[in-house]
Amino acid sequence: MTAVLTLEAVSYHFPGHPTPALQSVSLSISAGRRIVVLGRNGAGKSTLLLVASGIVRPQQGRVWLHGAPVDYSRSGLRRLRQHVGLVMQSPDDQLFSASVWQDMSFGPLNLGLSAEEARQAVQEAAVLCDVTDLLDRPTHALSGGQKARVALAGVLAMRPQCLLVDEVTAGLDLWARQQVVRVFDRLVVAGGTVVLATHDLVLARRWADLVVVLHEGRIVAVASPAEVWADPALRALIAPSEAWEEP
């Protein structure tokens, strides 16, 4: 089966930064997976998701969408957006419209949905993420966790097959986090794939079916949670030993 997204020997170096953010990273993202990306601060998790979403174009290597190389023209990126959505690490980088409704409508309208289709997509995503009561609010007047949920809902409104999520669970209360994980599960059951970058080891252990470990811009493991948890050398690249004890 062809992967939804494939990264082939991708490297990316932020201009002026002393070290590369990604070095020859290859990864195949198939349908129906629950993928968690682990690694320390600066390991390259966010850069990996930026490259996979087409926002950042790698200086070396290639990204493939359904077996065809990603075309970075306007129309090529629009095609990518129809399948792949990114929820960024900081919602303030993602939300730019004055109201929540406008913000969530932007993506679907931009993909070419009619006003009525976009309205439906926004309503559905708002229900899923429990933000219907926020739709008329100005985006700047939301709490951090509310912004994170709105940012996720805005991406879901585009109905991506592959959802890339950068740490969205970090600032959420436990109810919201449970709900967001249910949203991920729903997407996976429907044949979609979720790729989640996180520092939450409990979530990674319980939820992921595949763990990608990044260290200094390189992939050092693509394995099941059980395999990662059984490997002390690998664990040491991710978090201190105490962090691996289940609560």
Ligand SMILES: Nc1ncnc2c1ncn2[C@@H]1O[C@H](COP(=O)(O)OP(=O)(O)OP(=O)(O)O)[C@@H](O)[C@H]1O
């Ligand atoms: N906008 C930027 N300009 C220059 N260098 C950057 C920029 N963003 C990230 N980097 C560098 O790229 C490397 C990878 O960063 P990245 O944000 O991908 O890490 P991360 O694994 O997401 O970390 P965190 O857990 O802190 O979110 C780091 O060395 C970082 O300093």
Ligand SMILES: [Mg+2]
């Ligand atoms: Mg990051």
